[in-house]
Amino acid sequence: MKKLGIGCGILVGVGIVLLIIVLGAAASYNRLVKLSQAVDNQWAQVQNVYQRRLDLIPNLVATVSGAANFEKSTLTEITQARASVGQLKLDPNSAPTDPAKLAEFEKAQGALSTALSRLLVVVERYPELRATENFRDLQAQLEGTENRIAVERARFNEAVRAYNTEIKSFPALLYAGLLGFREKPYFTAAAGAETPPKVQFDFGTHAPAQNQSQN
Incomplete structure (x- = not known):
């Protein structure tokens, strides 16, 4: 009887x-699902x-292309870059698990982003274009969007972390x-990625020295 009691106690x-392991695993599983x-x-x-940002580009291109003698190569670059982004096949509701895809x-x-930056630098040479209400509005929207991109990327990385x-933690591992x-x-985090591209202009002045140094 004593041995039986010991056996029952062990069981x-x-x-x-x-039970503790199962409950812990269940709780950990639920947390993994949530994360x-x-x-x-x-x-x-x-x-x-x-x-x-992608949706803003057609209006931006249409606005700047109306300027006399605007550099067509710049418009071609941004149009091609936009098309390349549009060809990406990623599920918008499920984060990629393949590093190569990301x-x-x-x-x-x-x-x-690079094409947009170049476009905005070229636009600085066209004060009449920069002064239009339509361009000012697009510039403000683009600036806000670039800031949101930086914020959401950081939040995504934090969620992934x-x-x-x-x-990698016990018991999930x-x-x-x-x-x-x-x-x-x-x-x-590429160099400078923590700072959104600057798309602000000084609409009251020209920047000839800076532009000439970049040409």
């Missing part, structure tokens, strides 16, 4: 330990602000891979 102890959804939600916000997305968006930290939870890639 009860093992059962309690298993993964947070990454996807933030990815959707990133996509929204990039799409907002890198491709970043490369295309980076090329568009929290998720990746969780799947024991089963995360088996349940399909994989590490997610971050946006890379």
